[in-house]
Amino acid sequence: MNGRRPSRVVCRRIMCMVRCMLRRSILGVFCLLGLFSLPLLHAQSASHPKIGTSEPSPVSGSNARLPLLFVNARALLPGGIREGVRVLIEDGYIAGVDPEGDVPANARVIDLDGAWLTPGIVDPDSTLGLVEVSAEKASVDMSSGRPIHPAFDVLDAYNPRSAAIPVARLGGVTSALVAPRGGVMSGQSIIVDLAGRTQAEALVKHPAAVHFNLQANPASSRAETLRVLRDMLEEARIFQWQRSAWERNSSRPFTYSAADLEALGPVLEADVPLIAHADRASDIEALVRMATAQKIRLIIAGGAEGYLVRDILAAAHVPVILDTFVDGPGSFDQVFGRPDNAALLYAAGVPIMFSTFSAHNLRELPQYAGNAVRAGLPFEAALRALTETPSDVFGLPRSGRIQEGYRANLVVWSGDPLEFETQVLHVLIRGREMPLISRQTRLFERYRTLPGTPNPPPPLP
Amino acid sequence: MTAEHSIAREASVNFDPMATGRALMPRRLRLAVGCFLGLVAMLPTGCAALRSPPPAAEFQATPLPEPSGDDLAEFERMGHSLVEQEEPVDAPPVILQGAVVLTAHGERYDPGYIVIRNGRIAALGEGAPPKVDDAHLIDVSGDYITPGIIDVHSHLGVYPTPWAQAHNDGNEATDPNTAGVWAEHGFWPQDPSLERAMAGGVTTVQILPGSANLIGGRGVTLHLVPHRGARAMRFPGAPEGVKMACGENPKRVYGKRNETPATRMGNVREQRAAFIEARAYRDAWRRYRRDVEKAERGAPGAKSLNELQPPKRDLNKETLVQLMEGRLLAHIHCYRADDMLNLIQLADEFGFSIRAFHHALEAYKIADILADRGIAAATWADWWGFKLEAFDGIPQNAGLVTRAGGRAIIHSDSHTEIRRLNQEAAKAYYAALHAGLTLTEDEALRWITANPAWALGIEDQVGSLQPGLRADIVVWDRHPFSVYARARYVFVDGVPRFDREHPGAPWSDFELGLEVSP
Numbered sequence: 010m011n012g013r014r015p016s017r018v019v020c021r022r023i024m025c026m027v028r029c030m031l032r033r034s035i036l037g038v039f040c041l042l043g044l045f046s047l048p049l050l051h052a053q054s055a056s057h058p059k060i061g062t063s064e065p066s067p068v069s070g071s072n073a074r075l076p077l078l079f080v081n082a083r084a085l086l087p088g089g090i091r092e093g094v095r096v097l098i099e100d101g102y103i104a105g106v107d108p109e110g111d112v113p114a115n116a117r118v119i120d121l122d123g124a125w126l127t128p129g130i131v132d133p134d135s136t137l138g139l140v141e142v143s144a145e146k147a148s149v150d151m152s153s154g155r156p157i158h159p160a161f162d163v164l165d166a167y168n169p170r171s172a173a174i175p176v177a178r179l180g181g182v183t184s185a186l187v188a189p190r191g192g193v194m195s196g197q198s199i200i201v202d203l204a205g206r207t208q209a210e211a212l213v214k215h216p217a218a219v220h221f222n223l224q225a226n227p228a229s230s231r232a233e234t235l236r237v238l239r240d241m242l243e244e245a246r247i248f249q250w251q252r253s254a255w256e257r258n259s260s261r262p263f264t265y266s267a268a269d270l271e272a273l274g275p276v277l278e279a280d281v282p283l284i285a286h287a288d289r290a291s292d293i294e295a296l297v298r299m300a301t302a303q304k305i306r307l308i309i310a311g312g313a314e315g316y317l318v319r320d321i322l323a324a325a326h327v328p329v330i331l332d333t334f335v336d337g338p339g340s341f342d343q344v345f346g347r348p349d350n351a352a353l354l355y356a357a358g359v360p361i362m363f364s365t366f367s368a369h370n371l372r373e374l375p376q377y378a379g380n381a382v383r384a385g386l387p388f389e390a391a392l393r394a395l396t397e398t399p400s401d402v403f404g405l406p407r408s409g410r411i412q413e414g415y416r417a418n419l420v421v422w423s424g425d426p427l428e429f430e431t432q433v434l435h436v437l438i439r440g441r442e443m444p445l446i447s448r449q450t451r452l453f454e455r456y457r458t459l460p461g462t463p464n465p466p467p468p469l470p
Numbered sequence: 471m472t473a474e475h476s477i478a479r480e481a482s483v484n485f486d487p488m489a490t491g492r493a494l495m496p497r498r499l500r501l502a503v504g505c506f507l508g509l510v511a512m513l514p515t516g517c518a519a520l521r522s523p524p525p526a527a528e529f530q531a532t533p534l535p536e537p538s539g540d541d542l543a544e545f546e547r548m549g550h551s552l553v554e555q556e557e558p559v560d561a562p563p564v565i566l567q568g569a570v571v572l573t574a575h576g577e578r579y580d581p582g583y584i585v586i587r588n589g590r591i592a593a594l595g596e597g598a599p600p601k602v603d604d605a606h607l608i609d610v611s612g613d614y615i616t617p618g619i620i621d622v623h624s625h626l627g628v629y630p631t632p633w634a635q636a637h638n639d640g641n642e643a644t645d646p647n648t649a650g651v652w653a654e655h656g657f658w659p660q661d662p663s664l665e666r667a668m669a670g671g672v673t674t675v676q677i678l679p680g681s682a683n684l685i686g687g688r689g690v691t692l693h694l695v696p697h698r699g700a701r702a703m704r705f706p707g708a709p710e711g712v713k714m715a716c717g718e719n720p721k722r723v724y725g726k727r728n729e730t731p732a733t734r735m736g737n738v739r740e741q742r743a744a745f746i747e748a749r750a751y752r753d754a755w756r757r758y759r760r761d762v763e764k765a766e767r768g769a770p771g772a773k774s775l776n777e778l779q780p781p782k783r784d785l786n787k788e789t790l791v792q793l794m795e796g797r798l799l800a801h802i803h804c805y806r807a808d809d810m811l812n813l814i815q816l817a818d819e820f821g822f823s824i825r826a827f828h829h830a831l832e833a834y835k836i837a838d839i840l841a842d843r844g845i846a847a848a849t850w851a852d853w854w855g856f857k858l859e860a861f862d863g864i865p866q867n868a869g870l871v872t873r874a875g876g877r878a879i880i881h882s883d884s885h886t887e888i889r890r891l892n893q894e895a896a897k898a899y900y901a902a903l904h905a906g907l908t909l910t911e912d913e914a915l916r917w918i919t920a921n922p923a924w925a926l927g928i929e930d931q932v933g934s935l936q937p938g939l940r941a942d943i944v945v946w947d948r949h950p951f952s953v954y955a956r957a958r959y960v961f962v963d964g965v966p967r968f969d970r971e972h973p974g975a976p977w978s979d980f981e982l983g984l985e986v987s988p
Contacts, residue, residue, distance in 0.1 A: 144718070144857035173855060316988050334886045337666050338632045338981070345986055353988055369855035376893060379953030427953055429896040432904045449854075449864040452834075453905055457866075459838040459874060 076104070076116035077440070079421070082126035085392050087410050096126060098417040101440035105413050124434060125426055127392060128409050129183025129418035131200075131399035132371045133362045134284065134310050134330050137177060137185045138167045138201065138211075140368035152191035157237065159219050159276075160268035161196030163189050169201070169211045173368050175447035178203045180372025181426065181433050183418040186217050186403065188284070193234055194241070195220040197272060198284070200403055202418065204438040217403055218308065219276050223287040223296060225342055235295055241265060242303050245273035282306040282402070288335070288342040290317035297325045308402065310364065311335070313343040316353035328360035328402050333377040336384075351394075352385035360402060361386075361394050379427035391427065416440075541755050542791055545783070554702040556695075559965045561606075563587040565599045568611030569945060574919040575934035576912055584615060586941040589963035594935055610945050613958060616915060617935050618673025618942030619891050620922035622801070622848050623828050623881035627677055627700065628653050630661035631885050641680035642687065646724055646731055647744045649712065650785025651687035653677045657700035663885040665977040668694045668968050670889035671944040671957040674705055676926055678828075681715035681803040682723045684731065684741050688789055689713050689801060691926050695962055696977045709927045711825070712793045714741070715803040716813055717859050738812055745820040748790035754781040799825040799927055801848075805859035807835035814843065826925040828881060831863035837874035846925045847871045848879035850887070851897035868895075869902025872913055879925060880917040891918045896951035911951070940964075 077098040084094040086106065097105040097112055141148035153161035167187055177185070183203055189196035197216035205211035223234055244263055248270040254260035255267070263270060275281035285296050288311045300307035309315060312329040315322060322329060336348040354361050363377040378391040400409025407415045420426070421435035436443040564586040571582035571594060583599035585592040593600065628640035639656030642648040657677055667675065673694050679686035689711030692703040716737055725732030731740050758780050764772035792798045800817065804810045804827045817824050826846035827833060831854065833840055833847035840847055854863030868878035880895045882888035899914035923933025932942045941964035948955045960968035976982055
């Protein structure tokens, strides 16, 4: 993009086309994506961050997408948990919840016999697909290498073939925010579904957020870190006003590159949230103050001491992404960490979510939520924190609920989704049943019977 | 007296002659001999020797083999004096009744009872408890009782929280062989995570040095009872561990500095070299001891006592000699199956046995060999991918090791995982069941109780619920394999150290005055 940005009108037209085509046929979207996928993505990213308008492409696969009817489910519905629910899935969407009238004759019927049905879990701050092996730098693409670089965009680095994706899926995770890491202003994240052969297929939202870190910094005070952010936002605002002057080379000089200032545009317009990683209560307070003054949408990630300022967070409607396992003084930013942080935040009316902040541990999310319940968070609130809240906070199109017209990212659990004894029975992403296979299940099968050679020779020719 | 002889010589390298005398003689002789030695050696420490040894300075913490003229064993004793004395707690007999009792020893009493007396399990069984005079009865109906959890791999205290540069005491990463350092000496007993581990049902931990070094030093097994220093927390009678490492960490740390080891080849060469030197050191002391005995006997051709020089002491080598003598237990950080096989070969070469591989993410690939060798595999439930040697970790690892007849352990290696080891065991248990393996609840419970107790050499004291064992007991408010389960009470040696409903002031001085009421 290099600071150039298509006019809003053009972008709206493109988006309108996309929507029309989606309504008409899935094939159309395929064609569109196939032909124009990259330009389209860029158009979305720079010009139309309006929430809830983009539609992800269908997940490719060989099977015909038969309608599917789950019967006798114990389902997490928008109004509560209900038993004996029937859910019809067609063309990647939920076609009906307890549908009246005839269901399609070719529908595959699965009797869940009381098993749980929930929307798929969303990790709202992962590095999935950017990190294959954490310690192998050549397999890690989560950092731009520059301390302040909001224009850094992880989309081009996202690897939809990462071995970590099927592992996460087996734990009931169907979507993830994929975030950059490092520095003060890390860059922009995307949201993907955990399916698809290409970046374009996997993509759900782009950009999802701009990421900022307010943590203890050995080089300078945290106050300086926050000042840099404030200055940068101010400069980005001036850049917007002086845009045409800048193009004529007659604007004031800017400290930051046009690309970086451009990337902050959607943040200033409150179209894209700023996710600020901060644990200390006073940092969270300072961030909320800054966000209120700048009129930007703020999300706190980490938030170990969030409960100490929960009234401030609730008043400013700032959601918090929690790591439940940070429940004590892990660092000097977390001295007042407590196990009931999530419960206290929720009770104060703060929207909460859970993240593993990792590439490899997303399957632990039910355990994260379960531990929050153990410390007092209501059970249903924990389920919604895993599914509904991230979809709402990030404005994922028609996502995160078992409701007619919503995307069929669904998980069937043999029991309470937060319990260890529960097994994931089905994972559906955009209506397609995902195979419950990963590198790890293959390794298990190879070595389950020892002694014996794990690699027997082929029969003689 | 042979001992004084060698010790008088050693005194010139900063020995406390009194301490050695104590180790060798009946108490009533000590003072006299101490004075004598102090005067004869004419050392500045002579004055110290005149002080009468306080009764506290008995060697209860870590009983070692009886003195046998083995100088190295004597050195071990001297390194283990106890300054801070544990105060005995007088408590009436306690009866826990009404709970489901999971013994980690094959039984499940539903409901059952446990009688605790003098810090030990006096009786346990199904149904109603027997009548015990003066007993304090605690009704825990509906709860679950397990043995105290044992973490075989922890860095609490040496990498304490909150994380601080000043407390970076877990890796003496200045040389690939630092067998002579002790985790105990880096342990900060005020680590706030200790109390939180106990709130998670943990009663015993092995504190290990880190894995930067091929031979990182000695680990120490601690009972989770607050004390002012690590030594008083030592688990009575527990042998020390020797932390070794293979694979990526040592070669990364030293390879970066362009020092050896920079490869896995270098790793193994350096480890072999260390054991070769340790063996030579042991032989030198044996030779010296033989020469002293000959001199004392006046054997023909013997040198005179004055001519004999003891070998120069070397702490790295002393640790390795103790390991080869079977007095210390080898705990080896190793991920890959082939790395573990290399280390088993090394152990064979130098005649020591490996007690446990830690992390051991690929133990399932050699589960048959580990079972055959009696080597435990301590691992996590589902961590993987953080480095290449951790890329093949699978959640069924512990289950496959168990089914092959081996001893699996779930460890934490983390100040947060240690707070929920019951959950980690549950994850590994159900991952194995869901994959079609046959396992019992008791087998899975052993992963965090009886099996780590075995790996630490204390299985005859803790790790299961049996009459006569120490009463390290956790009462859970529901089945410990539930994500919602919380410890209600934790007993250590029959003394309640944790009561969820009645939390006291924080254990850690660090947290004192920082309490907040949300």
